[in-house]
Amino acid sequence: MPAPHAAVDVRNLRKTFRVPRQHMMTLKERALHPFRRAEFDELRVLRGISFQVREGEFFGIVGRNGSGKSTLLKCLAGIYRADEGEIRIAGRLAPFIELGVGFNPDLTAHDNVVINGVMMGLSPAQARGRFDEVIAFAELEDFLDLKLKNYSSGMQVRLAFSLMVHSDAEMLLIDEVLAVGDASFQQKCLDVFYRLREEGRTIVLVTHDTGMIERFCHRVLLLEDGLVEMSGDAHEVGRRYLELNFERRAEVPGAQSEGGDAADVADVWIEDAEGKRVPAVAHGEPFSVCALLDVRERIDRPDVHFAFNTDEVLNVFGATSRAVAANDDEPFLPGERIVVRMTSENALGDGRYFVDCSLHGAERGMIAFRGRACEFVVFGGTTGSGLVSLPHTMRVEREMERVT
Ligand SMILES: Nc1ncnc2c1ncn2[C@@H]1O[C@H](COP(=O)(O)OP(=O)(O)OP(=O)(O)O)[C@@H](O)[C@H]1O
Ligand SMILES: [Mg+2]
Incomplete structure (x- = not known):
């Protein structure tokens, strides 16, 4: 039974990457064994994840590097296809996931905003109408004629974040936004988080910052090794997360x-x-x-x-x-x-x-x-x-x- 008003309902989600073995065949080996196939390692990144996010919830995801957070968010956003399990999402979502996902480097900010705005559910007219606001929030007025590939990574982040905030999506998926921006932009992001939380927007936020988790999140999920280690109260999960980080360093x-x-x-x-x-x-x-x-x-x-x-x-x-x-x-x-x-x-x-x-x-x-x-x-x-x-x-x- 899905929970009433679940904005996200994930059941038994599994995702495995097949990664080619590192050692390359030499030319001679290849000549001697022309039909030998490349070998693959299976990387089981998500190993059966289940959780729900309620409507209007500010939901945090934490976990150590490589624990599968970004992979999980990409599955939710439809960027990766899950191998197994079910993902149900109620409403339109706006992802802020990785530098440049969805952006075309050869187009200007304007064209990128319109195209991505449409992908997030705006009509082309709406997307064009919001362009000035998006640019003003990102403070990119002086760089309108530049192709995106000539933007600095910080500028791309500002544009992507601003666009996400100005879309009408019911749900925002955010991966580590604060890690990239400068101090004034970080403050801006925090203000936005406060506002969106007040407005009751559903937000899924991946971060390593336990301070952020405690300040904003209603509930938090801790991923460890592709499994849900713990979920619930921000304070308790934050504490467990730090324990995981430091318990292997007793000396x-x-x-x-x-x-x-x-x-x-x-x-x-x-x-x-x-x-x-x-x-x-x-x-x-x-x-x-x-x-x-x-x-x-x-x-x-x-x-x-x-x-x-x-x-x-x-x-x-x-x-x-x-x-x-x-x-x-x-x-x-x-x-x-x-x-x-x-x-x-x-x-x-x-x-x-x-x-x-x-x-x-x-x-x-x-x-x-x-x-x-x-x-x-x-x-x-x-x-x-x-x-x-x-x-x-x-x-x-x-x-x-x-x-x-
Ligand atoms: N496209 C891919 N192909 C192969 N392996 C991948 C791919 N994407 C991620 N992985 C692997 O999956 C594992 C989990 O990666 P993921 O990016 O989800 O971790 P994360 O929790 O977001 O880590 P971080 O805190 O460093 O951002 C890593 O071992 C990574 O190398
Ligand atoms: Mg990540």
Whole structure:
């Protein structure tokens, strides 16, 4: 049963590409085996996809590079024919899929707008009537006489996006539009997204930007390896997507560790509000940075430092347990395993962060250090920069009782 008012209904969609094997036959081989056929690899890109998009929904599709997102969108747009399965689409759609799809490089912007406008369901008169608007939005007034092949790729993107927005299509299919435009055009696209969402237009958007997903999408589909890994709430799917991206990189490149006789920083990790280890934290949500210390000698007035760095910026933020942790006066004693946990509302901007952790003692200086001890990703924030101050609390806990 199709859902009521489903704008898109996809059932068990499969698409396989046949790709010729890389190794080429030499002339001699070809002469010796004239009837040997070229061998093909089968690339099963979509392996049974089912989902529905409701009318008026802003629907996101995420997934790692090569997971099949663009192939899926091209199947929806009718650019590729599916091998198996069913696709039902209610209403006219306007695709924005790949640079230049549907455009003829030897024609001017005007002719391309008219031809493509008609393909998106406008009458020729309507398409001609909208030309000025399309060009004005794309800010291409000065380039009207140029053939499209002489447009820069950014200019082609502006034209294609503008045309899509000015068509009357009930549904828009958009693949990675923001990746190509410049900053002012990106802002324009965002404004359009807000407006279209308000108007209740059905939109299917492929993006790698989890911030976009959270800001706009009612529901999101996560593709992994040609299958639906997960679908539903934007926040949860965005989180799973980041986990998939980062879980295969448990070892942080460039990690360094220096332990002394007195103690080691045995482990450093990030926890969410429920105390679960996570590779990514949403902006504005509570999280903790935790360190496990192995203590072998008495350390008076111990002090644990965390430093957050990015690839570009050292010490975006630093925290110290001394004078902050309630029980900061107690010495660490031989045999103790100590967990230090810094908790904060996440005020960091989007990006990738590394944590250094060090242990210091009175009159002893630095006792143990782990550089790049863990990494994490922040998403869903609005600031582009990570230079912030974090309000925080800190606790020192004993995991094992003191050995006497
Ligand atoms: N026309 C084609 N012929 C052969 N293989 C193709 C074709 N189009 C895509 N593929 C392959 O299908 C797989 C999925 O590609 P697709 O472009 O759908 O991925 P994607 O999820 O859009 O990735 P990205 O995030 O990089 O845009 C890739 O392995 C790609 O090489
Ligand atoms: Mg793609």
